Amino acid sequence: MPAATDPSVLGGELATQAARFVRTLRRELDIPASARVLSVLDEHGPSGVTSLASAYGCTQPTMSALVAQLVEQGWTEKSPHPTDTRSTLVSLTPAGHSELARVRRLNGEHVAARLAEHPTLTTAQLRTAVEVLRVLVPAPETQTGSTSS
Amino acid sequence: MPAATDPSVLGGELATQAARFVRTLRRELDIPASARVLSVLDEHGPSGVTSLASAYGCTQPTMSALVAQLVEQGWTEKSPHPTDTRSTLVSLTPAGHSELARVRRLNGEHVAARLAEHPTLTTAQLRTAVEVLRVLVPAPETQTGSTSS
DNA sequence: GGAGATACATAGGATTCCTATGTAAAGTGG
C-alpha cells in the first residue's frame, strides 16, 4: 500500500489519518473537547483564560467557552487573580483530576486495544508519532507548569 | 517535558496533538473536509456513496452531504450505476484531480515548512506517524482501488 | 410477488471553533 517518501504525500496522508483518528476517537470514546483542556491545566498549573488558549492552541473566546463548560461540570474553578483584577485563575478541582484520570484511562485502553491487534507497533513508534505531530504544529510556548495526578 | 512510555499517556498525548494538528491545518490551509474525500476517490476509483463512507470512515448521510458539496463544486460527478439503479458511481472530474493536486501541494508545503524548522525530523519518522495513526483507527476495508495523478 | 436487505436522501440537532465587538482594569507619558 502507500509507502511514499514524498513529504507532500506524507503530509496529506498524515492530515487525513489524523482527522480520522480524532473523529473516531470522538465518536467511540465520547470525550468532549473541553476534557483536553484538563490536560493543559494539569501541565501548566492554574492559568488565565488567554494563557490557556495559547497553550491549548485555540482563540480566547473559544477557551472562555471551554472553561465555562468545565466550571459548570465542576472540573475546574475560577478564582480571582491576586494582583490583577481583570484576570482569573482557572484551576483543576479534585473532580477535575478524577476526570482527567478517567479520560487518560479511556485513551490508554483504546490505544492499548489497537496496539494489541498490531504487535509490530512499538510504544517507541507511538512516541515518534506524538513528536511528529507536536512538531507539525506552530507550538505556542513551552513554559513549564505544575504537576499532579 | 512529556517523554512517557506509558501507552495511556501516549494515547492521550496523541489525541491532543492530533486534534490540534487537524484544527491548525483547517485554519491555516482552509481545506474543506470534502477535499479529503477526493483522496479516497483517487485511491479507490469510482465508488458508491456507502462504499465511500466506509472507506472515508464516516456515516452514509455524512458522505451524501460531502459528495453533494463536491459535485456542486464540480470536483466529482455522479453517474448511474450500470446494473444497480439504486446506486450511483461517484467519480473524480478533471477539476477534481486538479484540486486534489492543489490540496496535496498545500499540505506538502505546510509539512515541508515545519520540517525545515526541525532538521532532526526525518521523513521516515513522518511515515511512522502516518502508520501509527492508520493502525489506531478501526480500518474499514483495504480493498485495492484505481490510480491516477 | 412479498419480506427483508441495501443504497441513498432528507430532517433536525449537537459539537466545536472562529471573527467581530464590547467592557473593565492595568499600564504609561505628560
Added chain:
DNA sequence: CCACTTTACATAGGAATCCTATGTATCTCC
C-alpha cells in the same frame, strides 16, 4: 491626575463538520 493604549475576558452570531432517525426506491431470494 488624566487621557490613551494595551490587556483580559465575555458575549453575539455564525460557519463547518458529523451524527441519529427516518423515509423511499430498488434489489434479492424464497
